[in-house]
Amino acid sequence: MKNLLPIFFIALLAAGEFYMFQGVKLTFPAKGESRLSPVAIGYLAINILAYVCFFIMLFMGRKNAPKIFAEGTVAVMAILLVAKLVVLIFMLIGDLARMVGYLYYAVFDSPTVASGDPGIPRSKFLARVALATAALPVFSLIYGVVVNAYNYQYRKLTLTFPNLPEAFDGFRFIQLSDIHTGSFNRTEPLVRAVEHINSMNADIILFTGDLVNNITDEASPYKAIFSKLRAKEGVLSTTGNHDYGDYVQWESAAAKKENFRRFMQTHADMGWKLLMNENHILERDGQKIAIIGIENWGNALHFPKYGRLDLAHKGTEEIPFKILMSHDPSHWDAQVRPEYSDIDLTLSGHTHGFQFGIENRYIKFSPSQFVYKQWAGLYQEGRQYIYVNRGFGFLGYPGRVGILPEITEITLRRG
Secondary structure (H helix, E strand, C coil), rough: CCCCHHHHHHHHHHHHHHHHHHHHHCCCCCCCCCCCCCHHHHHHHHEEEEEHHHHHHHHHCCCCCCCCHHHHHHHHHHHHHHHHHHCCCCHHEEEHHHHHHHHHHHHCCCCCCCCCCCCCCCHHHHHHHHHHHHHHHHHHHHHHHHHHHHCCCCEEEEEEEEECHHHHCEEEEEEEEEHHHHHHCCCCHHHHHHHHHHHHHEEEECCCCCCCCCCCCHHHHHHHHCCCCCCCCCCCCCCHHHHHHCCCCCCCCCHHHEEEEEEEEEEEECCCCCCCEHHHHHHHECCCEEEECCCCCCCCCCCCEECHHHHHHHCCCCCCCEEECCCCCHHHHHHHHHCCCCCCCCECCCCHHCCCCCCECCCCCCCCHHHCCCEEEEEEEEEEEECCCCCCCCCCCCCCCCCEEEEEEEEEEEE
């Protein structure tokens, strides 16, 4: 079955290319003796250029290609792909309907076609509807790149726990997740975000993984910015699936190991304490809470299970309140809730809400929910909570549509 997926994707792409071009030609017909209209020629030129840039990027390797070139190529390809899929759906439905009609008339005899003005041919009408419909997601994707990629949403919530020590009533922390430094092409919004976070004067900052996309060097240009993050108890962090260099072809196992060593050193250079299957105890007036941090542990889509919650949990058994930092939210149902009922609050990220969806007072939808039961925001089962951060950065598509980047402030109350 897996061997058929590339063939299916190529066939789908080819169909999308065919129908998109037909749709453009029907909507913008050539005039006079020209075979193609200027719009159709322009579309072909953009499409060919996008493919050329895409294959150049693949040949160079995305990590070696200039960042603006790579991100721009991915954005244009993503926008064109969505437009083609929308047009494909409309035009294919039209063709199937006509095929059924032809078969029906072939069996039961074709009726006499009435004379007179036929109006707009059905194929041209469908093409116009398809292109008009495709325009909405296309403009949304463009807006998502230009405006929403750095449109940080400052979310605040208060959680109440009966077992929270009195000394920590009102304890306030910032959660960040999925920074993905390898995707950034601007620094000004990052500087402003860090300044705003510092102005919130939180008790602690908790980062739940994916500092980079693939290699540690991606973080180097931004170390000076993120090292300025300040909180009373500093910054604690843990790893995400992208932090290990698993998606890069390394020349040797030693090179990959060295990359991860430098990754851990980067956290130290920024003044962040990286929790690698360990815990950090906070104490006030003789009372304690535990912050547990594990390496990536994923139960969905075969993401790696590097985390050892048994090691990280050790030594916290007598502490009445526990916060777990675990990058992948699928860990919560798979291990945390069944085996560690004393973990009160889990903090995750990872999903980005697929960077695409709808969130308002009435609707909360993203394709992410078909993969992750907990994909964005707060969830509760019994006395345990998980909060899934929508991510600070972006990956792949260099923007956000509907699901915006997030900085979260959580206040703990006893009650």
